[in-house]
Amino acid sequence: xxxxxxxxxxxxxxxxxxxxxxxxxxxxxxxxxxxxxxxxxxxxxxxxxxxxxxxxxxxxxxxxxxxxxxxxxxxxxxxxxxxxxxxxxxxxxxxxxxxxxxxxxxxxxxxxxxxxxxxxxxxxxxxxxxxxxxxxxxxxxxxxxxxxxxxxxxxxxxxxxxxxxxxxxxxxxxxxxxxxxxxxxxxxxxxxxxxxxxxxxxxxxxxxxxxxxxxxxxxxxxxxxxxxxxxxxxxxxxxxxxxxxxxxxxxxxxxxxxxxxxxxxxxxxxxxxxxxxxxxxxxxxxxxxxxxxxxxxxxxxxxxxxxxxxxxxxxxxxxxxxxxxxxxxxxxxxxxxxxxxxxxxxxxxxxxxxxxxxxxxxxxxxxxxxxxxxxxxxxxxxxxxxxxxxxxxxxxxxxxxxxxxxxxxxxxxxxxxxxxxx
Amino acid sequence: xxxxxxxxxxxxxxxxxxxxxxxxxxxxxxxxxxxxxxxxxxxxxxxxxxxxxxxxxxxxxxxxxxxxxxxxxxxxxxxxxxxxxxxxxxxxxxxxxxxxxxxxxxxxxxxxxxxxxxxxxxxxxxxxxxxxxxxxxxxxxxxxxxxxxxx
Numbered sequence: 251x252x253x254x255x256x257x258x259x260x261x262x263x264x265x266x267x268x269x270x271x272x273x274x275x276x277x278x279x280x281x282x283x284x285x286x287x288x289x290x291x292x293x294x295x296x297x298x299x300x301x302x303x304x305x306x307x308x309x310x311x312x313x314x315x316x317x318x319x320x321x322x323x324x325x326x327x328x329x330x331x332x333x334x335x336x337x338x339x340x341x342x343x344x345x346x347x348x349x350x351x352x353x354x355x356x357x358x359x360x361x362x363x364x365x366x367x368x369x370x371x372x373x374x375x376x377x378x379x380x381x382x383x384x385x386x387x388x389x390x391x392x393x394x395x396x397x398x399x400x401x402x403x404x405x406x407x408x409x410x411x412x413x414x415x416x417x418x419x420x421x422x423x424x425x426x427x428x429x430x431x432x433x434x435x436x437x438x439x440x441x442x443x444x445x446x447x448x449x450x451x452x453x454x455x456x457x458x459x460x461x462x463x464x465x466x467x468x469x470x471x472x473x474x475x476x477x478x479x480x481x482x483x484x485x486x487x488x489x490x491x492x493x494x495x496x497x498x499x500x501x502x503x504x505x506x507x508x509x510x511x512x513x514x515x516x517x518x519x520x521x522x523x524x525x526x527x528x529x530x531x532x533x534x535x536x537x538x539x540x541x542x543x544x545x546x547x548x549x550x551x552x553x554x555x556x557x558x559x560x561x562x563x564x565x566x567x568x569x570x571x572x573x574x575x576x577x578x579x580x581x582x583x584x585x586x587x588x589x590x591x592x593x594x595x596x597x598x599x600x601x602x603x604x605x606x607x608x609x610x611x612x613x614x615x616x617x618x619x620x621x622x623x624x625x626x627x628x629x630x631x632x633x634x635x636x637x638x639x640x641x642x643x644x645x646x647x648x649x650x651x652x653x654x655x656x657x658x659x660x661x662x663x664x665x666x667x668x669x670x671x672x
Numbered sequence: 673x674x675x676x677x678x679x680x681x682x683x684x685x686x687x688x689x690x691x692x693x694x695x696x697x698x699x700x701x702x703x704x705x706x707x708x709x710x711x712x713x714x715x716x717x718x719x720x721x722x723x724x725x726x727x728x729x730x731x732x733x734x735x736x737x738x739x740x741x742x743x744x745x746x747x748x749x750x751x752x753x754x755x756x757x758x759x760x761x762x763x764x765x766x767x768x769x770x771x772x773x774x775x776x777x778x779x780x781x782x783x784x785x786x787x788x789x790x791x792x793x794x795x796x797x798x799x800x801x802x803x804x805x806x807x808x809x810x811x812x813x814x815x816x817x818x819x820x821x822x823x
Contacts, residue, residue, distance in 0.1 A: 286676075609739035611712055612681075615796060619677050627712045641713030641737055670681055671689075671740070 265573025266654065268566040275651035277302040277558075288621025291659045296441050296469060296600055296647030297625050299494045301555075308554035309496060312547045320546055321520065321537070335546050338553025339536070345556045346486065347477040348503050352535040355502040355509070356544050360468040361391040363487025363502035364435070366539065367464055368395035370512040371485075372433070378404030380432040383456075385410045385418055385447065386637060387440040390630045392466045396435065405432070412637070416443040416592040423452060427459050434463045438470035442631040442645070443592025444575070444600030446470065453482035462508065468492050472649070473571055473598050475564040478503055490548060494649075495555035499548030502539070509535050516541040567650050571599040574648055578657045585664055591643050599648030602629075605664070607671040610642035616670060617644070620663040679792035680799075681740065689740040694750035696733040707736075707809030707820040709801055714738030716746055718809045728757050734806065741790070741799050746806035748786055758814055765807050772800050 275281050278300045283290050292300060312334065318327035320335045336351075343351040357363045376382075382396045386409050399405050408431075410423045427434075434456045439446045453463040462484040467476060472493035478486050485508070490499040504512075514521055514532055518541040523531040532538050559567070578601045582588050587606040605613060614626035625645045628635045635641055646660055701719035708715050716736035723730045732750045737743075753761055767784055770777045771791050781788055793803045801822040812820035 611714075611739035611799070611802060612741070615680070615799060616677065632713070635713060641715070670677070671686065 262573050262576060265569050266577070268569040268573070269562060269650060271570065271574075271651055271653045274562070275653070277304070278651050279303055279306070281651060285621040285623070286619050291620075291622040291656045293646040293648070293652065293656060293660060294623045294625050295472070295649035295652075296492070296629075296645065298491045298497065299472060299649050300651065301496065301551075302494055302558050304558050305495055305551050305554045309547045309551045312550045317546075319543055331546055334550045334553070335544070338549045338556070341553045341556045341560075342501055342503075345476075345560060346471075346501075346503060347479055349479065350506055353503055353506050353509060355504070355536045355539045356549055357487070357500045357502050357539075358498055358545070359489035359491070359500035360466055360487045361489075363485075363500060364391055364464070364466060365395045366502055366515045367435075367485050367487075367504070368399050370515045370539075371462075371508070372396070372399045372403070372405070374511075374513055376403050376405050376432050379406070379430060380404075381406045381408050381426075381428070381430045382433045382435060383408045383410060383423065383426050383431055384434075385423075385436050386412050387416065387418075387443055387445060387447075387631065387634050388435075388437050389441055389466065389468070390632070392435055392437060393633070396433075406430075409633075410436075412445070416440065416445040416594045416597075418445075418447055420448065420451065424455055427455060427461065431456075431459065431461045434461055435466070436463070437466040437468075438476075439467075439473070439598045439600075440592065440631070440634070441469050441600070442602055442629040442634045442643070443594065444597040444602065444647075445592060445594040446474075446596045446598055448596075449483065450481050457482065469598065469600075472559070473564075474568040484508055490552040490555065493552075493555055494558060496545075496548045496551040499545045499552050501552075506535060509539070514538055514541065518542045520544075562650065571648050571650065571652075574652060574654065574657070575599040575601065577654055578646065578648070578660070581657055581661050582664070585661065585668075587668060588664060591638055591640070599652075601646040601648075602643040603645075604640055604643050605667060605671075608667050610644045612671065613644040613664075613667050616667045617660070617663045620659070620666065622660055622663050624660075676792075676795060680796060682789050682792065684786075685744045685789050686740065688744035688747040692734075692743055692747035694733045694747070695735060697735065698731050698733040701731075703813040703816070705809050705813035705818055705820055707805050707812065707822075709738070709742070709805050709822045711801070711823070712739070714742050714802065714805060716742065716806055716809055718746070718806065718813050720810075720813055722814075726757075728755055729753055729761075730755075734809075738805070739799075739802050741793060741802035742805050745790055745803045746809075748790070749806045749810060752785060752787055753810065761810065761814065765811065768807060769804070772803055 316330040318331040320332040340351045408426045456463045464485040465483045467488040471488040485504045491497040521541040523533045591602040610626040698719040702722045703720040718734045721731040734746045808820040
């Protein structure tokens, strides 16, 4: 038996049992509070995830016991800080199955990772008339860096369109790949629609033409197993704060041979081997791309987040969130006057919706009064909004701590929106 | 509805949202401006017909899309400023702004008239920009700036 949205109840129940979200949510102290007199229902994990106690403890512990600069002193604290900072890098390497930990570059977040590649790789290799292919569902952070380069060098941006469900038109992508294509930079999972793009297929198509592939994995890495070698990407960027880690830290992973050939992005301390006033010799990876004192506490917190996720298991998290998303899509989809935006067959835990009765902002305010946190607006993806001829959506996005109770609370509050706006 | 929410979404405000007044273009407009809230994508277009002899606003209309607060605010604005002079508008704008941002302000309720129904917005700091967009747009139109944003 299947339901209206084509799901099998047994498979749904099985998915919802993949992890014990009711138990896991107790790891997140922030969730245990009331907002406007109602228990907090946090459905904004695509904007930022909440942090488990182990991540908070790792940061507190670092500042309480081990704070020192890394790779500099010979004293004990500096050695401890360096060890923990590098252990976190190795944890990230393992988490994404990268070949070498020196390929894991700490950055501020996905945005900086994308800017690093556009700026360093792009300035070195792109010529006027060259093309960069992105998709129509990119976050602004995977549009603007290439546009800036475009103005500077004369590089053209080509955009792969998508259908009404939010699925890329792969044949169009294939026909865009040409002699002038120098980079394919695509979002793995759309923040506005939830679509999971077929990046492995896209990478193999691009590689067949010798074109490197960059992935914006900000929205995918917290929700599914990511194996950078299996995906066949050349660069992958993601943010700590969207994967239950701290803000201000993220990762750019790149293939060592590409990173080695690229010029530094920023310059200063740490990234050098020797400096005279005549000449500077750059350091090896990853230090070459980590100028200045890094976010040491952030990296250590990220390492703790990675270990937390590994202990639960990404495959189980993916199964659970997929089942929860299906449950939510079915419940929201059955409310008259609610339309889901983004209905791809392969999609992650994002429920973007609009309502006949009310604008997204008004929905957001009424949901907040019920203690429910969702994002409203264009989600830094204005071209996606333009594609659907809307200006904003309300977006409920899931994390491993959400349960069917949260979806039920959302549905109840949406009924309230309809009551108010009639 | 909690008391807070009903302060914000008063029935008469919702009625302005459903059936905004002067939601149209203005024949023979002398001034116009577009207003944007880049954070949420709200957009309004305001047209005015200012009497060359008296300097008073003879007609005003708006179009565009946005949330209930921004739409009702624009609707109320068009009702309120018809017949007003540039000086009247400046005084009204100041008083309206005070109503939305100064919790303990002594307000001139006679001056504000129907605009008072937006007073509940003060409890929702994230929504003040929604309420004020139309007024920034009006100011841009009168100043000849062409566009206004809330940022």
